[in-house]
Amino acid sequence: MLMKKYLLITLFFCNVLINVQVNVAQGSTSYKYDYNILYSENPKEIKDSYADSLRRLDVYYPLDKKNFQTVIWFHGGGLTSGSRSIPEELLQKGISIVDVDYRLSPKVYCKEIIDDAASAIAWTFKNIAKYGGDTNKIFISGHSAGGYLVMMTGLDKKWLAKYNIDADRIAGIIPFSGQAITHFTIRKERSIPETQPVIDEFAPLYHVRKDAPPLILITGDRELELLGRYEENAYLYRMMKIAGHKETSLYELDGFNHGDMVKPACSIMLKHILK
Secondary structure: OOOOOOOOEEEEOOOOEEEEEEEEEOEEEEEEEEEEEEOOOOOOOOOOHHHHHHOOOOOOOOOOOOOOOEEEEOOOOOOOOOOOOHHHOOOOOEEEEEEEOOOOOOOOOHHHHHHHHHHHHHHHHHHHHHHHHEEEEEEEEEEEEEHHHHHHHHHOOHHHOOOOOOHHHEEEEEEEOOOOOOOOOHHHHOOOOOOOOOOOOOOOHHHOOOOOOEEEEEEEOOOOOOOOOHHHHHHHHHHHHHOOOOEEEEEEEEOOOOOOOOHHHHHHHHHHOOO
Protein backbone atom coordinates (compact mmCIF):
# COMPACT_ATOMS: atom_id res chain seq x y z
CA MET A 1 0.00 0.00 0.00
CA LEU A 2 2.75 2.46 0.91
CA MET A 3 5.63 0.59 -0.71
CA LYS A 4 5.99 -1.77 -3.64
CA LYS A 5 7.42 -4.44 -1.38
CA TYR A 6 8.05 -5.42 2.22
CA LEU A 7 4.57 -4.45 3.44
CA LEU A 8 2.70 -5.94 6.35
CA ILE A 9 -0.66 -4.34 7.07
CA THR A 10 -2.73 -5.16 10.13
CA LEU A 11 -6.23 -3.70 10.32
CA PHE A 12 -8.30 -3.53 13.44
CA PHE A 13 -11.18 -1.43 14.71
CA CYS A 14 -11.29 0.29 18.09
CA ASN A 15 -14.54 2.15 18.83
CA VAL A 16 -14.98 4.64 15.97
CA LEU A 17 -11.30 4.95 15.12
CA ILE A 18 -9.29 2.80 12.77
CA ASN A 19 -5.71 2.13 13.76
CA VAL A 20 -3.56 0.63 11.03
CA GLN A 21 -0.05 -0.53 11.70
CA VAL A 22 2.21 -0.61 8.70
CA ASN A 23 5.57 -2.28 9.17
CA VAL A 24 7.90 -1.27 6.38
CA ALA A 25 11.43 -2.60 6.03
CA GLN A 26 13.90 0.24 5.71
CA GLY A 27 16.92 -0.98 7.56
CA SER A 28 15.58 -1.52 11.07
CA THR A 29 12.89 1.18 10.87
CA SER A 30 9.22 0.30 11.20
CA TYR A 31 6.33 2.73 10.95
CA LYS A 32 2.82 2.95 12.28
CA TYR A 33 -0.29 4.80 11.11
CA ASP A 34 -2.90 5.96 13.62
CA TYR A 35 -5.94 6.97 11.64
CA ASN A 36 -8.87 9.35 11.91
CA ILE A 37 -8.11 11.14 15.17
CA LEU A 38 -10.45 13.99 16.13
CA TYR A 39 -8.32 17.07 16.82
CA SER A 40 -10.98 19.65 17.71
CA GLU A 41 -10.41 21.02 21.21
CA ASN A 42 -13.70 22.84 21.87
CA PRO A 43 -16.09 20.52 23.75
CA LYS A 44 -18.60 23.40 24.19
CA GLU A 45 -19.35 23.55 20.48
CA ILE A 46 -22.76 22.42 19.32
CA LYS A 47 -22.60 18.89 17.94
CA ASP A 48 -21.83 19.16 14.24
CA SER A 49 -21.52 15.96 12.20
CA TYR A 50 -19.86 17.78 9.30
CA ALA A 51 -17.23 19.32 11.55
CA ASP A 52 -16.62 16.03 13.34
CA SER A 53 -16.11 14.23 10.03
CA LEU A 54 -13.56 16.73 8.70
CA ARG A 55 -11.61 17.83 11.76
CA ARG A 56 -9.59 14.63 11.69
CA LEU A 57 -5.96 13.73 11.23
CA ASP A 58 -3.71 10.71 10.74
CA VAL A 59 -0.35 10.24 12.43
CA TYR A 60 2.39 8.35 10.59
CA TYR A 61 5.47 7.80 12.75
CA PRO A 62 8.56 5.60 13.22
CA LEU A 63 8.31 2.99 15.97
CA ASP A 64 11.98 2.55 16.87
CA LYS A 65 13.08 6.18 17.01
CA LYS A 66 12.70 8.93 19.57
CA ASN A 67 12.84 12.72 19.34
CA PHE A 68 12.14 12.64 15.62
CA GLN A 69 11.04 15.57 13.46
CA THR A 70 7.36 16.01 12.64
CA VAL A 71 5.81 17.58 9.56
CA ILE A 72 2.19 18.69 9.86
CA TRP A 73 0.86 18.40 6.32
CA PHE A 74 -2.19 20.25 4.92
CA HIS A 75 -3.63 19.20 1.55
CA GLY A 76 -4.44 21.58 -1.28
CA GLY A 77 -7.70 22.16 -3.13
CA GLY A 78 -8.41 25.88 -3.06
CA LEU A 79 -9.99 25.64 0.44
CA THR A 80 -13.00 24.10 -1.34
CA SER A 81 -11.91 20.49 -1.97
CA GLY A 82 -9.23 17.89 -1.26
CA SER A 83 -8.57 15.37 1.47
CA ARG A 84 -5.77 13.81 3.52
CA SER A 85 -2.93 12.45 1.41
CA ILE A 86 0.73 12.30 2.38
CA PRO A 87 3.21 12.83 -0.48
CA GLU A 88 5.00 9.55 -1.08
CA GLU A 89 8.35 11.37 -0.96
CA LEU A 90 7.89 12.06 2.77
CA LEU A 91 7.35 8.43 3.77
CA GLN A 92 10.08 6.25 5.33
CA LYS A 93 12.38 9.17 6.10
CA GLY A 94 12.59 8.61 9.85
CA ILE A 95 10.13 11.43 10.54
CA SER A 96 6.51 11.70 11.57
CA ILE A 97 3.80 13.11 9.31
CA VAL A 98 0.58 14.48 10.77
CA ASP A 99 -1.84 14.48 7.83
CA VAL A 100 -4.74 16.89 8.37
CA ASP A 101 -8.26 17.30 7.01
CA TYR A 102 -10.22 20.49 7.60
CA ARG A 103 -13.62 21.95 6.87
CA LEU A 104 -14.15 23.46 3.44
CA SER A 105 -15.77 26.45 1.79
CA PRO A 106 -18.64 27.12 1.10
CA LYS A 107 -19.92 25.06 4.05
CA VAL A 108 -17.86 27.28 6.36
CA TYR A 109 -16.13 30.63 5.99
CA CYS A 110 -12.40 30.60 5.41
CA LYS A 111 -11.64 32.03 8.85
CA GLU A 112 -13.06 28.79 10.27
CA ILE A 113 -10.76 26.78 8.01
CA ILE A 114 -7.74 28.70 9.31
CA ASP A 115 -8.97 27.99 12.83
CA ASP A 116 -9.14 24.27 12.01
CA ALA A 117 -5.52 24.40 10.86
CA ALA A 118 -4.50 26.09 14.11
CA SER A 119 -6.41 23.50 16.14
CA ALA A 120 -4.61 20.64 14.35
CA ILE A 121 -1.21 22.27 14.94
CA ALA A 122 -2.05 22.76 18.62
CA TRP A 123 -3.11 19.11 18.89
CA THR A 124 0.26 18.07 17.50
CA PHE A 125 2.22 20.19 19.98
CA LYS A 126 0.22 18.69 22.82
CA ASN A 127 0.33 15.06 21.68
CA ILE A 128 3.31 14.25 19.44
CA ALA A 129 5.61 13.50 22.39
CA LYS A 130 3.38 10.50 23.16
CA TYR A 131 4.46 9.07 19.81
CA GLY A 132 8.14 9.83 20.42
CA GLY A 133 8.33 13.14 18.57
CA ASP A 134 10.27 16.19 19.69
CA THR A 135 8.06 19.25 20.17
CA ASN A 136 11.03 21.43 19.26
CA LYS A 137 11.12 19.84 15.80
CA ILE A 138 7.60 20.46 14.53
CA PHE A 139 7.41 21.86 10.99
CA ILE A 140 4.24 22.95 9.19
CA SER A 141 3.82 22.46 5.47
CA GLY A 142 1.26 21.95 2.75
CA HIS A 143 0.57 22.44 -0.92
CA SER A 144 -1.39 25.34 -2.45
CA ALA A 145 -4.31 25.98 -0.06
CA GLY A 146 -2.36 23.99 2.51
CA GLY A 147 0.60 26.29 1.97
CA TYR A 148 -1.64 29.29 2.56
CA LEU A 149 -2.91 27.78 5.83
CA VAL A 150 0.58 27.19 7.22
CA MET A 151 1.66 30.74 6.37
CA MET A 152 -1.40 32.22 8.04
CA THR A 153 -1.10 30.16 11.23
CA GLY A 154 2.67 30.55 11.42
CA LEU A 155 2.88 34.29 10.73
CA ASP A 156 -0.29 35.61 12.39
CA LYS A 157 0.20 34.53 15.99
CA LYS A 158 -3.42 35.03 17.07
CA TRP A 159 -4.62 31.78 15.51
CA LEU A 160 -2.42 29.52 17.66
CA ALA A 161 -2.63 31.81 20.68
CA LYS A 162 -6.29 30.83 20.91
CA TYR A 163 -5.05 27.31 21.75
CA ASN A 164 -2.28 28.51 24.08
CA ILE A 165 0.47 27.75 21.59
CA ASP A 166 3.14 30.31 20.69
CA ALA A 167 3.59 30.22 16.91
CA ASP A 168 7.28 30.91 17.42
CA ARG A 169 7.66 27.35 18.74
CA ILE A 170 7.23 26.10 15.16
CA ALA A 171 10.57 24.85 13.84
CA GLY A 172 9.85 25.94 10.27
CA ILE A 173 7.07 27.14 7.97
CA ILE A 174 7.40 25.47 4.56
CA PRO A 175 4.58 26.31 2.12
CA PHE A 176 4.47 24.74 -1.34
CA SER A 177 2.96 27.25 -3.81
CA GLY A 178 0.92 28.97 -1.11
CA GLN A 179 -0.88 32.25 -1.70
CA ALA A 180 0.84 35.17 0.02
CA ILE A 181 -1.97 37.61 -0.71
CA THR A 182 -5.54 37.18 0.54
CA HIS A 183 -6.70 33.78 -0.70
CA PHE A 184 -8.84 33.82 -3.83
CA THR A 185 -11.59 31.84 -2.07
CA ILE A 186 -11.82 34.54 0.59
CA ARG A 187 -12.02 37.13 -2.18
CA LYS A 188 -14.77 35.05 -3.80
CA GLU A 189 -16.71 35.19 -0.51
CA ARG A 190 -16.63 38.97 -0.97
CA SER A 191 -17.43 38.88 -4.71
CA ILE A 192 -13.92 40.07 -5.58
CA PRO A 193 -12.48 38.52 -8.79
CA GLU A 194 -9.43 36.27 -8.45
CA THR A 195 -7.45 38.60 -10.73
CA GLN A 196 -7.84 41.50 -8.26
CA PRO A 197 -5.09 41.24 -5.62
CA VAL A 198 -5.99 42.04 -2.01
CA ILE A 199 -3.70 42.25 1.01
CA ASP A 200 -5.58 42.41 4.31
CA GLU A 201 -5.63 40.50 7.60
CA PHE A 202 -6.23 37.27 5.65
CA ALA A 203 -3.02 37.68 3.65
CA PRO A 204 0.25 36.18 4.92
CA LEU A 205 1.93 39.33 3.53
CA TYR A 206 -0.04 41.40 6.05
CA HIS A 207 1.75 39.59 8.89
CA VAL A 208 5.39 40.06 7.92
CA ARG A 209 7.54 40.04 11.08
CA LYS A 210 11.21 39.68 11.80
CA ASP A 211 10.77 37.26 14.73
CA ALA A 212 8.84 34.59 12.81
CA PRO A 213 10.03 30.96 12.62
CA PRO A 214 12.25 30.02 9.66
CA LEU A 215 10.29 30.44 6.43
CA ILE A 216 11.09 28.34 3.36
CA LEU A 217 9.03 29.46 0.35
CA ILE A 218 8.84 27.05 -2.62
CA THR A 219 6.92 27.55 -5.86
CA GLY A 220 6.85 26.12 -9.34
CA ASP A 221 8.12 27.89 -12.43
CA ARG A 222 6.76 31.46 -12.55
CA GLU A 223 5.59 30.93 -16.14
CA LEU A 224 3.77 27.70 -15.26
CA GLU A 225 2.33 28.55 -11.84
CA LEU A 226 -1.21 29.70 -11.07
CA LEU A 227 -1.72 33.42 -11.62
CA GLY A 228 1.14 35.28 -9.86
CA ARG A 229 1.98 32.62 -7.30
CA TYR A 230 5.76 32.92 -7.66
CA GLU A 231 5.66 36.71 -7.61
CA GLU A 232 3.53 36.74 -4.45
CA ASN A 233 6.07 34.54 -2.70
CA ALA A 234 8.96 36.60 -4.02
CA TYR A 235 7.37 39.74 -2.59
CA LEU A 236 6.85 38.02 0.77
CA TYR A 237 10.49 36.92 0.69
CA ARG A 238 11.62 40.50 0.03
CA MET A 239 9.42 42.02 2.73
CA MET A 240 10.54 39.46 5.32
CA LYS A 241 14.14 40.38 4.53
CA ILE A 242 13.40 44.10 4.79
CA ALA A 243 11.65 43.50 8.13
CA GLY A 244 14.85 41.92 9.43
CA HIS A 245 13.94 38.24 9.30
CA LYS A 246 17.17 36.27 8.94
CA GLU A 247 15.84 32.85 7.92
CA THR A 248 13.64 33.30 4.85
CA SER A 249 14.50 31.28 1.73
CA LEU A 250 12.85 31.28 -1.70
CA TYR A 251 12.99 28.49 -4.28
CA GLU A 252 11.57 28.55 -7.80
CA LEU A 253 11.40 25.12 -9.42
CA ASP A 254 12.12 25.70 -13.09
CA GLY A 255 10.04 23.58 -15.46
CA PHE A 256 7.49 22.48 -12.85
CA ASN A 257 3.89 23.65 -12.81
CA HIS A 258 1.63 24.13 -9.82
CA GLY A 259 0.76 20.45 -9.44
CA ASP A 260 4.07 18.88 -10.48
CA MET A 261 6.19 20.92 -8.07
CA VAL A 262 5.30 18.85 -4.99
CA LYS A 263 7.80 16.05 -5.57
CA PRO A 264 10.93 18.25 -5.96
CA ALA A 265 9.65 20.55 -3.21
CA CYS A 266 9.59 17.59 -0.80
CA SER A 267 13.30 17.05 -1.47
CA ILE A 268 14.04 20.68 -0.60
CA MET A 269 11.97 20.44 2.58
CA LEU A 270 13.70 17.26 3.72
CA LYS A 271 17.11 18.88 3.29
CA HIS A 272 16.01 21.69 5.60
CA ILE A 273 14.37 19.62 8.32
CA LEU A 274 16.92 16.78 8.42
CA LYS A 275 20.05 18.95 8.46
